[in-house]
Amino acid sequence: MNYNTKSPWILHYDGSSCNGCDIEVLACLTPLYDVERFGVINTGNPRHADILLITGGVNDQNIPVVKQIYEQMAEPKVVVAVGICATSGGIFADCYNMVGGVENVLPVDVYVPGCAARPQAIIDGVVKALAVLDEKQNAMKK
Amino acid sequence: MLAIWIIRIILIVVLTPIVGGLLAGFDRIISARVQGRKGPPLLQPFYDVLKLIKKENIEVNKTYKFYVYASLFFIILTAVIMLMGGDMLLAIFVLTLGAIFFAFGGYASQSPYSIIGAERELLQMMAYEPMVLITAAGLYMVSKSFFISDMISQAVPAIVYLPAVFVGFVYILTFKLRKSPFDLSLGHHAHQELVQGISTEYSGRELAIIEITHWYESIIALAFVYVFFATSNPISHVFAVLACLVVYFFEILVDNSTVRVKWQLALKSAWIVTGVVSVVNLMIVSFFKF
Numbered sequence: 001m002n003y004n005t006k007s008p009w010i011l012h013y014d015g016s017s018c019n020g021c022d023i024e025v026l027a028c029l030t031p032l033y034d035v036e037r038f039g040v041i042n043t044g045n046p047r048h049a050d051i052l053l054i055t056g057g058v059n060d061q062n063i064p065v066v067k068q069i070y071e072q073m074a075e076p077k078v079v080v081a082v083g084i085c086a087t088s089g090g091i092f093a094d095c096y097n098m099v100g101g102v103e104n105v106l107p108v109d110v111y112v113p114g115c116a117a118r119p120q121a122i123i124d125g126v127v128k129a130l131a132v133l134d135e136k137q138n139a140m141k142k
Numbered sequence: 143m144l145a146i147w148i149i150r151i152i153l154i155v156v157l158t159p160i161v162g163g164l165l166a167g168f169d170r171i172i173s174a175r176v177q178g179r180k181g182p183p184l185l186q187p188f189y190d191v192l193k194l195i196k197k198e199n200i201e202v203n204k205t206y207k208f209y210v211y212a213s214l215f216f217i218i219l220t221a222v223i224m225l226m227g228g229d230m231l232l233a234i235f236v237l238t239l240g241a242i243f244f245a246f247g248g249y250a251s252q253s254p255y256s257i258i259g260a261e262r263e264l265l266q267m268m269a270y271e272p273m274v275l276i277t278a279a280g281l282y283m284v285s286k287s288f289f290i291s292d293m294i295s296q297a298v299p300a301i302v303y304l305p306a307v308f309v310g311f312v313y314i315l316t317f318k319l320r321k322s323p324f325d326l327s328l329g330h331h332a333h334q335e336l337v338q339g340i341s342t343e344y345s346g347r348e349l350a351i352i353e354i355t356h357w358y359e360s361i362i363a364l365a366f367v368y369v370f371f372a373t374s375n376p377i378s379h380v381f382a383v384l385a386c387l388v389v390y391f392f393e394i395l396v397d398n399s400t401v402r403v404k405w406q407l408a409l410k411s412a413w414i415v416t417g418v419v420s421v422v423n424l425m426i427v428s429f430f431k432f
Contacts, residue, residue: 003192003196006186007189031179034180036170036174036182037179037181037182038182039182039186039189043338045338047342047343047349048338048345050193072200074200075198076198137196140198
């Protein structure tokens with residue numbers, strides 16, 4: 001049995017987000033949604049994290065940052081793109097400095113659309129990410 | 143006789159982290175209830191550790207992992223010495239050795255965050271070590287022995303003679319249990335600006351070892367509390383366990399109702415409390431009783 005699904009530790013990175021999705025991510029930790037019920041801890045350290053939550057689109061300046069954070073995480077790891085900006089660039093997709101969604105830089109496993117993404121949707125996205133995490137763990141064993 | 147000793151040692155090595163992990167689970171549930179949340183399941187700390195064991199092991203350099211295992215070894219040794227009723231001074235020195243190896247691990251992993259964490263760990267040790275030694279000295283003055291088995295077989299519990307020393311020990315227990323306001327070196331929950339202090343560069347199995355070491359440490363810290371209450375009367379052991387639980391609950395409440403302080407205040411306040419309570423209490427004990 002894999003215990004990844006019982007204790008997913010999340011690293012939250014704010015790309016060029018408007019802060020709308022960020023406060024919704026943090027709202028998941030509040031007493032109303034209380035994701036710690038499912039063992040979720042919001043860690044600040046990529047070495048400890050299992051799930052990388054990225055909000056906001058990726059621009060030229062934060063490409064190396066996002067890549068570095070991803071490389072510092074230990075396998076198995078998954079990436080969840082939260083909000084429409086992270087999934088496709090949203091209304092900023094045509095800006096001269098934007099490269100669009102996170103998928104252009106990292107392999108994204110789960111997309112959570114919405115502007116801003118609601119806490120329920122974010123929790124649902126994380127739960128879907130757990131299935132992917134489980135698959136990756138099983139693949140690691142072989 | 144030897145077989146009984148070996149069985150006891152094996153039981154201590156196996157059961158201590160299980161009880162420590164359950165305590166950590168209770169801690170997280172009670173912390174969540176204090177904050178108006180439901181909280182994780184009781185076995186959550188075990189799930190975390192089992193997950194970490196299976197994760198990938200990232201190597202930062204060749205040496206830094208050794209210190210975590212050395213730290214665990216000495217902490218287990220401390221637990222065995224204390225719970226077998228051995229020499230308290232020996233236990234304290236071995237405990238210090240374990241903590242020093244842990245700080246070495248922080249230095250060896252070379253990350254700026256972990257070096258800050260290691261320096262803060264050393265500052266914490268400066269803050270709490272005098273009080274730990276004075277606790278042992280006070281218990282020696284009451285029982286005329288450094289052996290824990292003698293200390294817990296007195297007619298009168300040590301707390302009667304050493305109430306102020308007990309208060310001082312509970313004060314520095316906050317350092318040992320890594321709880322707010324004195325969790326300077328290694329925060330457990332989402333302390334972003336520290337990025338988890340010493341454990342910054344540790345991932346996978348070594349992080350699980352750090353967690354297990356902490357379970358042993360919490361039981362060792364509560365064993366000190368236990369010694370204050372236990373006497374030759376068997377019923378007193380029930381009270382001693384209850385006292386440990388009350389003290390642990392108190393520490394959880396303090397953890398949830400305070401924020402982290404600067405190291406200057408942590409060091410000064412620990413030394414002031416140590417100086418005042420230990421000097422007054424030890425003077426009174428030496429003047430009136432012995």
